[in-house]
Amino acid sequence: MSEASRPALGNRRRKPAFGTSIVALDQLSRNPVEFTVAEADRSYRISAERGPSGKVSLTCQCDDSHTNGWCRHRVDLLCFRYERVGGATAEARHAFEAIVTGTALGNAGGDADRALTAFTQCLTAFDQRRPANALGRNLGKFTDLISDLAVCASELEDALTTLRHLFERV
Numbered sequence: 001m002s003e004a005s006r007p008a009l010g011n012r013r014r015k016p017a018f019g020t021s022i023v024a025l026d027q028l029s030r031n032p033v034e035f036t037v038a039e040a041d042r043s044y045r046i047s048a049e050r051g052p053s054g055k056v057s058l059t060c061q062c063d064d065s066h067t068n069g070w071c072r073h074r075v076d077l078l079c080f081r082y083e084r085v086g087g088a089t090a091e092a093r094h095a096f097e098a099i100v101t102g103t104a105l106g107n108a109g110g111d112a113d114r115a116l117t118a119f120t121q122c123l124t125a126f127d128q129r130r131p132a133n134a135l136g137r138n139l140g141k142f143t144d145l146i147s148d149l150a151v152c153a154s155e156l157e158d159a160l161t162t163l164r165h166l167f168e169r170v
């Protein structure tokens with residue numbers, strides 16, 4: 001299988017643009033910034049704050065955060081997606097983006113988002129293109145799908161481990 005027919009792999013390590021500079025702590029318009037995210041009939045509070053050392057803490061009260069150490073709510077916010085966020089005025093968005101842009105956590109959020117997308121695409125490709133009979137002539141295709149999935153899963157694990165570590169270091 002050619003690289004072109006394996007689009008998920010092309011979505012993997014895209015590094016953030018060079019020259020993304022960090023807004024100095026004393027230049028932040030608001031710090032901390034709080035949002036609420038609504039899901040089903042519940043809502044969760046998310047708080048972002050840059051500390052004096054440059055470390056950003058981003059906390060969410062949802063069950064996934066408690067169980068898994070990360071959640072989609074925070075990854076969405078780190079990628080500046082506000083569709084499910086309440087209280088995200090233009091002023092609050094700008095303040096939040098100034099807090100996280102160019103920081104280790106901001107970059108780790110983008111990496112985790114790309115790894116999640118690549119993994120989801122690989123899983124879909126595996127489900128849709130997996131040969132009914134892997135034995136015989138189709139074993140090579142099966143191997144390609146499996147190895148793509150293994151690569152994406154391994155990179156996702158790395159990205160989420162980094163993200164969890166940054167979320168925990170409060």
Ligand SMILES: [Zn+2]
Pocket residue numbers: 044060061062063064065070071072073074
């Ligand atoms: Zn959450």
